[in-house]
Amino acid sequence: MQMMLEVKQLTGGYNPRRPVLHEVDFHVKPGEMVGLIGLNGAGKSTTIKHILGLMEPQQGNIKIADVMLKENSEKYRSAFAYVPETPILFDELTVEEHLRLTGMAYGVEDKRYEQSIVQLLEQFQMTNKRQSFASHLSKGMKQKVMIMNALLASPELFIIDEPFLGLDPIGIRSLLEQLVQLKNDGAAILMSSHILSTVETYCDRLIILHQGKVVAQGTMEMIRHKAGAPFATANLEELFYHFTKEGAN
Numbered sequence: 001m002q003m004m005l006e007v008k009q010l011t012g013g014y015n016p017r018r019p020v021l022h023e024v025d026f027h028v029k030p031g032e033m034v035g036l037i038g039l040n041g042a043g044k045s046t047t048i049k050h051i052l053g054l055m056e057p058q059q060g061n062i063k064i065a066d067v068m069l070k071e072n073s074e075k076y077r078s079a080f081a082y083v084p085e086t087p088i089l090f091d092e093l094t095v096e097e098h099l100r101l102t103g104m105a106y107g108v109e110d111k112r113y114e115q116s117i118v119q120l121l122e123q124f125q126m127t128n129k130r131q132s133f134a135s136h137l138s139k140g141m142k143q144k145v146m147i148m149n150a151l152l153a154s155p156e157l158f159i160i161d162e163p164f165l166g167l168d169p170i171g172i173r174s175l176l177e178q179l180v181q182l183k184n185d186g187a188a189i190l191m192s193s194h195i196l197s198t199v200e201t202y203c204d205r206l207i208i209l210h211q212g213k214v215v216a217q218g219t220m221e222m223i224r225h226k227a228g229a230p231f232a233t234a235n236l237e238e239l240f241y242h243f244t245k246e247g248a249n
């Protein structure tokens with residue numbers, strides 16, 4: 001099966017003499033939700049910045065939809081939508097204007113646009129905020145606008161950074177339902193989160209980053225196997241602790 005996202009032997013960071021990431025290697029296929037987890041400072045956001053093309057790999061390469069950014073930036077960029085941890089909106093635009101902009105940027109047809117935004121606004125309990133300016137929204141509502149924009153764009157790959165923090169329980173459930181639907185329809189999803197129970201329940205595979213290295217990856221079964229016999233029935237939190245405790249690797 002074609003890889004939607006391929007990160008190959010990625011070494012990178014903010015200073016060429018002191019890389020933050022060391023030969024990070026993983027992929028996400030269509031129809032898969034993959035969780036990227038690690039302690040504070042493990043390198044999750046740095047990995048995501050490289051994938052977004054905001055940072056240049058020092059070694060290795062990244063492909064989205066089979067192309068590197070430098071080979072075909074339009075194909076690379078239009079294949080994914082990114083939901084950042086901290087919402088980034090235009091204060092002077094309304095919720096609907098944000099959605100309209102996304103619809104235009106991703107070429108969403110008028111008919112699908114109308115149907116989608118009515119559904120999204122309802123699912124995320126934002127119908128009565130349709131005409132509100134972004135500056136008048138709460139933090140969680142801003143996060144919902146970012147998520148609705150990504151869902152409206154409906155790309156082949158979603159990159160979602162710590163999506164649950166600002167959301168209320170209904171928002172979390174709506175997001176998870178939508179992600180499962182998208183995945184079942186063939187989308188690839190890379191999600192970074194500290195909420196391990198949710199990651200364990202929803203992700204098909206996991207990548208555990210520790211001090212800029214992948215210390216374990218695969219299905220829960222594969223990660224349990226790697227941890228050894230005492231972890232045969234361990235949950236993700238126990239496995240996470242095992243692989244990220246001081247000096248684990």
Ligand SMILES: Nc1ncnc2c1ncn2[C@@H]1O[C@H](COP(=O)(O)OP(=O)(O)OP(=O)(O)O)[C@@H](O)[C@H]1O
Nearest residue numbers: 013014015020038039040041042043044045046047
């Ligand atoms: N702008 C920056 N300049 C220099 N170093 C940075 C910068 N941003 C992050 N770092 C360093 O890179 C390392 C990885 O940080 P990163 O933000 O990728 O971690 P993270 O896994 O996303 O953590 P968290 O769970 O806290 O969000 C840390 O040592 C951090 O200090």
